[in-house]
Each structure stands twice: as C-alpha cells, then as structure tokens.
Amino acid sequence: MLRGQMMDQPLLISSLIAHADRCHPDTEIVSRTVEGPIHRYTYADAHARSRALAQALARLGVKPGDRVGTLAWNGYRHLELYYAVSGMGAVIHTINPRLFPDQLAYIVNHAEDAYVFFDLTFAPLVEKLAPHCKGVRGWVAMTDAAHLPDIPGVKPLCHEALLAAERGDYEWPRLDEWTASGLCYTSGTTGNPKGVLYSHRSTVLHAYAASLPDVFGASARETILPVVPMFHVNAWGVPYLATMNGCKLVFPGPALDGKSLYELFEAEKVTLTAGVPTVWLGLLAHMKANALRFSTLRRAVVGGSAAPPAMIRQFDEEFGVDCQHAWGMTEMSPLGTLLTLKGKHERLPADERFALRCKQGRTIYGVEMKIVDGGGRALPHDGKAFGDLHVRGPWITSGYFKGEGGNVLRDGWFPTGDVATIDADGFMQITDRSKDVIKSGGEWISSIDLENIAVAHPAIAEAAVIGVAHPKWDERPVVVAVKKPGAEVTRAALLAFYEGKVAKWMIPDDVIFVAELPHTATGKLSKLTLREQFRDYRLPSA
Numbered sequence: 001m002l003r004g005q006m007m008d009q010p011l012l013i014s015s016l017i018a019h020a021d022r023c024h025p026d027t028e029i030v031s032r033t034v035e036g037p038i039h040r041y042t043y044a045d046a047h048a049r050s051r052a053l054a055q056a057l058a059r060l061g062v063k064p065g066d067r068v069g070t071l072a073w074n075g076y077r078h079l080e081l082y083y084a085v086s087g088m089g090a091v092i093h094t095i096n097p098r099l100f101p102d103q104l105a106y107i108v109n110h111a112e113d114a115y116v117f118f119d120l121t122f123a124p125l126v127e128k129l130a131p132h133c134k135g136v137r138g139w140v141a142m143t144d145a146a147h148l149p150d151i152p153g154v155k156p157l158c159h160e161a162l163l164a165a166e167r168g169d170y171e172w173p174r175l176d177e178w179t180a181s182g183l184c185y186t187s188g189t190t191g192n193p194k195g196v197l198y199s200h201r202s203t204v205l206h207a208y209a210a211s212l213p214d215v216f217g218a219s220a221r222e223t224i225l226p227v228v229p230m231f232h233v234n235a236w237g238v239p240y241l242a243t244m245n246g247c248k249l250v251f252p253g254p255a256l257d258g259k260s261l262y263e264l265f266e267a268e269k270v271t272l273t274a275g276v277p278t279v280w281l282g283l284l285a286h287m288k289a290n291a292l293r294f295s296t297l298r299r300a301v302v303g304g305s306a307a308p309p310a311m312i313r314q315f316d317e318e319f320g321v322d323c324q325h326a327w328g329m330t331e332m333s334p335l336g337t338l339l340t341l342k343g344k345h346e347r348l349p350a351d352e353r354f355a356l357r358c359k360q361g362r363t364i365y366g367v368e369m370k371i372v373d374g375g376g377r378a379l380p381h382d383g384k385a386f387g388d389l390h391v392r393g394p395w396i397t398s399g400y401f402k403g404e405g406g407n408v409l410r411d412g413w414f415p416t417g418d419v420a421t422i423d424a425d426g427f428m429q430i431t432d433r434s435k436d437v438i439k440s441g442g443e444w445i446s447s448i449d450l451e452n453i454a455v456a457h458p459a460i461a462e463a464a465v466i467g468v469a470h471p472k473w474d475e476r477p478v479v480v481a482v483k484k485p486g487a488e489v490t491r492a493a494l495l496a497f498y499e500g501k502v503a504k505w506m507i508p509d510d511v512i513f514v515a516e517l518p519h520t521a522t523g524k525l526s527k528l529t530l531r532e533q534f535r536d537y538r539l540p541s542a
C-alpha cells in the first residue's frame with residue numbers, strides 16, 4: 001500500500017465550536033429561557049462559556065469517559081454542555097424528561113451519570129429521581145444564583161456559579177476521534193431502554209452529511225430553529241451542523257405551543273426548522289385559526305414519525321413552506337434519508353411529484369440501505385417490493401451500550417425494524433414498523449397508509465390503525481381516531497371515505513372514536529399501548 005500523506009487531524013466536536021468562534025464570532029444564538037426572558041449571545045460567547053464549563057467540569061472531578069446527564073430544553077446552556085462535555089473527552093448523555101420516572105432512574109443508573117444538569121422545569125423530577133440515583137455525585141441547576149431552586153433532599157449546584165469561578169483559559173484536548181462523545185437511549189417499545197454511544201468521528205461525519213445541499217442545505221445565511229428537542233437524538237444533529245456552517249440558531253426553550261413558536265419564527269426571521277409531526281399540527285392549527293402567514297420560513301424538515309400527506313400539502317399550498325420529509329433513528333445519529341427532488345422530477349405531473357414528496361426521502365451519502373425478505377434475501381430497489389430495511393454506515397451503531405441486546409448486526413448491517421420500499425433513485429418509503437404491519441390472510445396491510453387516509457378526512461385530527469385479532473383472517477385493521485373539536489363524522493362515513501383509495505380488502509373493519517391517543521415519550525403514537533388496550537376487542541365482522 002502506498003500511504004497517503006495527509007495530516008492526521010482527528011475529527012473532534014470541539015473543532016466545530018472553535019471554528020464557529022473563529023469564522024462566525026458575531027453570529028447569534030437566541031434562546032427562549034425557562035426563567036422567562038429571551039437570551040441572546042454569539043458564537044464567540046458560546047465558545048468562551050463552553051471552555052469555562054469544561055474547566056468547571058474538570059474541577060468537579062469529571063474524567064474522560066465519564067457520563068454527564070442533561071434534563072433540559074433547547075437552549076444556550078444545553079448547547080454549552082454539548083460542547084463542554086464532549087470537548088473535554090467526557091460523554092454527554094441527553095435524557096428525555098418525558099419518560100416515566102422509573103425509566104429515567106433506570107437510564108441514569110445504567111449510564112452511571114456522574115452529574116446531571118437540569119432546567120428549572122425539571123426540579124420536581126430531580127426531587128423524585130435523586131433518592132433512586134445514588135451514583136449521581138451532583139445535580140446542577142441550569143440557572144443563576146437568583147433562580148436556584150429549593151429541592152428537598154438535594155443541594156443543587158448552580159450552572160452560572162460554576163462558570164463564574166473559572167478563568168476560561170481551557171484548551172481543548174486533542175482526543176482520538178473514536179472517543180465516545182454522546183449517549184442517547186432509545187425510547188424502547190419493549191424491554192429496557194438501550195443506549196447508543198456516539199463518537200466524535202461519527203458526530204462530525206454526520207454533521208458534514210446533514211449539511212449537504214440536498215439534506216439540510218445548511219449555510220451561514222440560514223436561521224435555524226430546531227423544535228426537535230436536544231434530548232431526542234441530538235436535535236437531529238442541528239447543534240453540530242449549525243456551528244459547522246455558522247447558521248444563526250434559535251432555541252424555543254420549553255414553549256412548544258403553536259402561538260409561542262409562531263412568534264419566535266417571526267421575531268427571529270427563522271428560515272429553516274425541524275420537528276416531529278405533532279408539533280406542526282399545533283402550529284398550523286394556530287396559524288389557520290388566526291389567518292397568519294410566515295414571512296421568512298422557507299423549509300420545514302419533518303420526521304421522527306411519518307408526516308401525513310395532508311400536512312405536507314398544507315405546509316406547501318397554504319403556507320408556502322417546503323415540507324421536507326426525513327427519516328432516521330437514534331441508532332443512526334439519526335439521519336438516513338431526507339426528501340429533496342431531483343431535477344428530472346420537476347417535469348413529472350403534479351400528483352406523481354406529490355407522491356414522491358410523501359416518501360421518507362432519498363438516501364444520504366454515507367448511509368447504505370437494503371431491503372430483505374423473511375429469509376434475509378435482498379429485494380429489488382424498484383419502489384414496489386417491500387421488506388425489512390437494513391442499513392450500514394459510519395454514523396450507524398454497531399451495538400448497544402454495555403453490550404445490551406447482544407450482537408444486533410446481521411452480516412454487518414443494522415436491522416432498523418422498519419419495513420420499506422426503495423426505488424431506483426434511492427427514495428425510501430416506510431410502509432410500516434415490522435411489528436405494526438397488519439397481517440390479514442397472508443397479506444400485509446400498511447397501517448401508515450390507512451392512517452394517512454383517515455387524517456385526510458376533514459373531521460379527523462389524529463388516527464392510529466392497529467391489527468385486531470380475527471378468527472378467519474388472523475388480523476383485521478381497525479381505525480382508532482380522534483375527531484377535530486366541533487367536527488362530526490360517523491363510523492360509516494369514515495369507512496366509506498376509504499373506498500376507491502385502497503383495495504377493498506384493505507379497508508378497515510371498524511372505527512373506534514376516542515378523546516385522545518396514547519403517545520410515547522418522543523411524541524410518537526404508542527401502538528403498543530393501543531394494541532394492549534384493544535386486545536380483547538371484538539370486531540363486528542368476527
């Protein structure tokens with residue numbers, strides 16, 4: 001082998017914030033805070049404070065490889081933790097505060113968090129958790145001395161006091177790029193949550209890929225507001241791609257309702273945003289009710305669960321925002337696909353172009369995908385055949401933290417648990433989760449397709465389709481739906497709405513109207529809970 005002669009310069013997370021400081025020192029980071037006021041500073045400030053925070057962590061005894069937990073909204077102090085903790089060689093463990101307290105305690109203990117930083121909102125949660133997390137050496141309130149909370153049994157440290165005690169002349173260590181940098185636990189629909197351990201290398205490579213023109217198209221001219229939480233797979237990489245490219249960052253803090261988001265979008269002239277479908281339902285409903293328009297927002301990346309076609313259309317046609325569908329998972333850092341059309345697609349008839357835009361997106365360089373049948377045989381990429389989706393790439397996990405779940409790879413590929421089609425242009429479409437697919441008389445019915453039709457009905461706010469046991473067909477689909485406030489639709493009318501939209505045998509057997517659907521801690525429909533709830537449901541057709 002003739003070895004190349006390029007420098008051995010490791011890909012490090014600290015280099016991202018150092019770059020933002022050098023080349024975009026005056027670019028702003030704006031945060032809505034838990035304490036109330038809007039906070040505003042620059043990349044130069046963020047870098048200086050991240051270095052001081054790393055110094056403070058070292059003084060607290062945090063060592064390379066130690067885990068530091070966060071229970072926090074999207075905000076500037078959380079960003080400083082992203083850089084300080086990873087930058088010093090420790091591991092930032094972003095915890096989803098929406099999980100149940102016993103799951104949270106399990107995660108903190110499993111991760112062996114040395115310290116946990118928390119936003120004031122979560123002080124009551126810390127009070128509950130602390131007695132069950134004896135390994136945590138300190139709980140740090142992400143606030144100033146004036147707002148330091150009283151928590152019975154816990155003497156919280158103060159984020160601002162820790163910073164104020166440091167000179168900030170900290171130099172980032174030159175780490176091996178394979179050093180662990182971050183830890184996220186998957187919401188885990190079965191069994192205990194499992195940890196995914198990212199590295200500096202995987203995080204920086206993911207940030208490069210996420211920045212590409214056909215992915216986030218991140219440039220220094222963009223103002224990005226990540227609605228997706230920093231505790232949900234690193235806010236899809238936005239905190240890293242923003243420093244890499246010098247984008248202005250706007251953090252919504254705890255205020256994720258439609259009105260608060262809309263006001264922040266407008267006040268800060270946001271051009272690009274990202275989040276799960278449920279938050280957009282709230283925002284779009286607020287805008288429609290008040291006849292509001294976006295004046296600067298051009299693109300919204302929607303993922304985490306399937307974006308209903310009706311939402312993609314509404315963004316586009318009513319609000320002039322390009323809604324870009326994306327797919328990924330915790331195990332993938334998370335990005336696997338994002339939807340941008342190719343030049344040749346501009347000539348397609350409108351309905352075909354729209355059908356393409358409803359797919360989960362086009363494969364991003366760095367991620368390889370294949371679909372396989374039950375026997376593990378590869379299926380064609382023709383946009384029709386569907387099978388279990390397997391992936392591999394430099395930002396995809398090779399196994400779970402502490403070896404949980406054993407060897408998860410199949411011939412070097414990670415099985416995603418999703419069922420999908422892939423077409424010749426690399427557009428992937430999820431047809432279901434492997435366990436949500438409805439198996440009726442030997443045929444597979446996509447629950448997602450049936451849900452999309454239900455939510456396209458003007459009277460339906462949200463819908464889930466599950467398979468219910470049937471003596472003859474094994475399973476038959478049932479729609480569990482929530483009506484829009486004040487809207488009316490009967491069971492028969494909703495079932496009739498399916499006619500002509502899917503094959504007759506795919507039309508659900510029944511409709512159950514409910515006041516509310518169960519969601520997981522990451523805002524996805526919890527079909528596991530629904531299936532439990534309706535396990536003994538007797539179909540009229542049974």
Ligand code: AMP
Binds near residue numbers: 327417522
């Ligand atoms: P998580 O690790 O919590 O982000 O969950 C990952 C899972 O969410 C994926 O395996 C998919 O089942 C689902 N998911 C993510 N994005 C989408 C999408 N755009 N459409 C459908 N399902 C999605």
